[in-house]
Amino acid sequence: MISFVWSPGNPLPAGTGGSENYTVGQVRELTRRGISAQVVTVAVGRDDGRDGFPGVPFLSLPTLAEIGDLDGTVVFVNEPHQVPTRNPAFLILHNPPPIRERERAFAVAGTRVLALIATSRYAAALWASYLDVDVATIDVVYPFAEPCFATRSRPGRPPGRTRVLFAGRLSPEKGVYTLLAALHIDLIEQDADLTFTATTAGADKPQGRIIERLLGEHPAISVVGARRTPAAMAALMADHDIVVMPSNSQYWHETFGIVSIEAQHSGCWVIASNDGGLPETDCGGVLLVDPDNAEALAWGIRAAIASGPFPLAGRRRAGTMFTVAQSVDTLLAVFTRPRAIPPATIVRRLEELVLAPSAEQPHSTRVW
Template identity: 55%
Template sequence: MPALEDVGELAGVVVFVSEAPFVATRRPAYQMLHVPPPLRRQRQTEVAASMRDRIPIATSRYAADLWARFLDVDVATVHVVYPFAEAAFAQVARTTSPRGVARVLYAGRLSPEKGIYTFLSMLHTDIVEDDPSLFFTVTTAGADKPQGHIIEGMVRAHPRVDLVSARVSPEEMAVLVAGHDVVVMPSNGQYWHETFGIVSIEAQHSGARVVASDDGGLPETQCGALHLVAPDDAEALARGILDALSCAPPTPTQRAAAATCFTIEQSVDALLGVFEEPEPVTPLRMVRELEALISLPDAPASVRRPATTTRPVEEVPS
């Protein structure tokens, strides 16, 4: 559409998938909430203002509770629609590791909130430094951003890391994941809380084990091969990797079972179910209804009836 405000003229269901300023719509619009609420006061004010006439849809139960507290609404009014893994992850053929080799993949963006610094610290623990069987792969996802460009230089210089180009399609990503035994998600738990963690379910659909921070929505991504560790703890991450590698790889049956979790069919059905529910009254429309009620003319003064005179009760002689 030519301009953002033109979205307000749409007669059908409007869903904002990314943050957008307030737009007056014919009916309450839906807002996908796939990131945590902002930290800074100015952004908090802006986001809260943009949400005053929108019906929130979170990507996990954790995110629903987080946004309900931020928006000061009942958590029951925040819908939960889980993301899905593309079919390519369940269909890709796995490659076998060479004997005595364990392959670990960090596929998150090169940004602090994704836990890249915890990952780099983990590489310098004695648990990892003294184990030559461990091989680590990191992608350049996020290197196009200023902070990602700086972090890329550090990762590229590390002798234990194989830096590969970021994958740009589900099929390419599925092949990369299927070539590793463990995928790590050391998401930052200090100021950024992963609302879901789609890489976790993609990796489990691909037959890999996942070691992730026990924080945010990551515990909700369990498909049978998820190992949770303390967030922001390099030692815990290192031990979590070894624990995951000590387990047998998921069997074909276990992988097939994992692929039945978080499917596109389940996600679409849940989203359509949200659209079928009665629309709640948003804060903006509640205010408008109250203002309309207040603006109604005063009711006419009631007509007083004349006071009824009562006859005195005659005294009965004794």
Template identity: 65%
Template sequence: MISFVWSPGIPLPAGTGGSENYTIGQVRELNRRGVDARVVTIGLGEADGRVEFQDIPFLAVATLGDLGGLDDTLVFVSESPPVATRHPAYQMLHVPPPLRERHHRAATAGTRDRRLIATSRYAAALWAGFLDVSLDTVHVVYPFAEPVFASRPSVAREDGVTRVLYAGRLTPEKGIYTLLSMLHNDLFQSDGRWSFTVTTAGSDKPQGAVIERMLRTHPGVEVVPARRTPAGMADLMAEHDIVVMPSNSQYWHETFGIVSIEAQHAGCRVVASDDGGLPETDCGALLLVAPDDAEALAQGILVARRQGPVPDATRQQAGERFTVTDSVDGLLAVLRAPRTPTPWAVIQDLEAIGRLPAVSPPHERPLLPEPPQPTGKTT
């Protein structure tokens, strides 16, 4: 049994981010292949989000300590609570290392005895540096776009309006304020050739609720409900031409950017910040711009418009990259690989060896006698 351990005390929400989509999609594909897999939640009982995922097995445990009794291969998702497990556990590194010093020790302690899995080469290098471990010890298993994104036909229109979608969470690190700043750019003011749509993803959190209220007052933005399923998001993307990902780079670095590959599979051009793991999401329709720069974002959108619709051949090729099949193949390869000691285990073993007593008391070796000197006589 492969059990994906969700963050303690937090329900698994539907349609709010890449970590959730990655986890659910992995479990669904593993089960389709006949590999037992499930989601494990902590401290919530059955009010843990399972109602949103009728085809996904869930297990609710009461406390972190209960994880130690599971005879499972545990894969911790995002958070890394320190807890003893029966078998060697794995840690998914969906987010960057913590920003605040007070959180550093907890992140280090929670990951030190786990096999590490990052979602991009960028994230692997970032975490290897943060944890002071060899890059070779951090495996990369890329996220994926569900098959429905590549199969939805784009909605053709002849009104000359370019439709731009922001589908990230309503949080500062996802660049929503860069988008708002860009909307005041003279390139878009009083121009009926554009429409801008933002979903309510993340508005269930306090800061997201504030940002949603701001967006609803903007005359140039249409706010639509967040989509809770891959099919719903695929339908929404099929109605748009460009998807923007103006991720913040001041204090947050996108480790991958699953929305980017979903949008390219759906036939959209993507304008994203040239930062973090976003450059690794290129499926043939990605345009990178300077991060935290409203003017650069505006110019990128203009370039994407001039490039026109994504050619059918490009979209078909995009749909063959970052598939759930590839992702689960990569995950199983990591889980089935020979289990080498973690860097922390090696350090512990070396320190234990250093504390061992000497095999025998130290003693001085006697000096060897001097060899006889030649006399110079011959016989």
């Protein structure tokens, strides 16, 4: 059994972010292969989000300590909780390192004995520097787009119209304010053939509700409901030409950007901030622009429009990259290969060695 432990005290929401899609997608693919896998939630009972993921096995535990009773492989998602497990446990680092000191202490302490998995080379280097460990000790298992994104048919494009989608969470980290600023640049504002759409993903949080109201008041952007399944998101992306990812780089660095590969598999150009792990998502359809720069975002949109529709051959090629099968193959290889000794274990062994009794001074038994 492979158990993916979601953030304790929180349900797993459908249609809100990459770490959710990654976790559930891994479980789906593992179970398709006949490998037992499940999502584990803690302290939320059966109202833990399972209704949003039909067919995905869930296990609800009352307390964090009960994770220690799980058989098989335990994989913590995002949060490095210090729980003794029957077998060596892993941690998948979807988010960048925290910037506040109280959160830093939790992250450093919790990662001392866990095998670390990052979602991009950028994220691995970032966490290695943060934790002061060798980057080679952090494995990389890339996210993926579900198969439906590459196979969804695209409806006919309205003549002369360009449809732009913001599919990220409604939060400052995802660059939504940069998008709002770009809407008022003349390159965009004066083009009546441009349409913009955003989803309500993240509107379940207080800041998301505020941003949803801001977008709803803007005459140039339509707000549609969050898509709760990969198939529904694939249908929405296939109905657009460009997906924008103006991710914030001031205090948040996108560790990968699953929306980018989903969009390219769907046949969309992607305009993304040249920051974090986003450059690693390029399947042939990414245009990188300066982060936190509304003018650069506007010019990126114009460049994509000038390029015409994303080529069919490019979409087919994109669909062979970052697949769920490739991701799970890599994950299983990580589970089976010999693990590097965690730094905390090395330190503990050195301390034990220092505290060990000194050897007796050698003496001669020779009789004169």
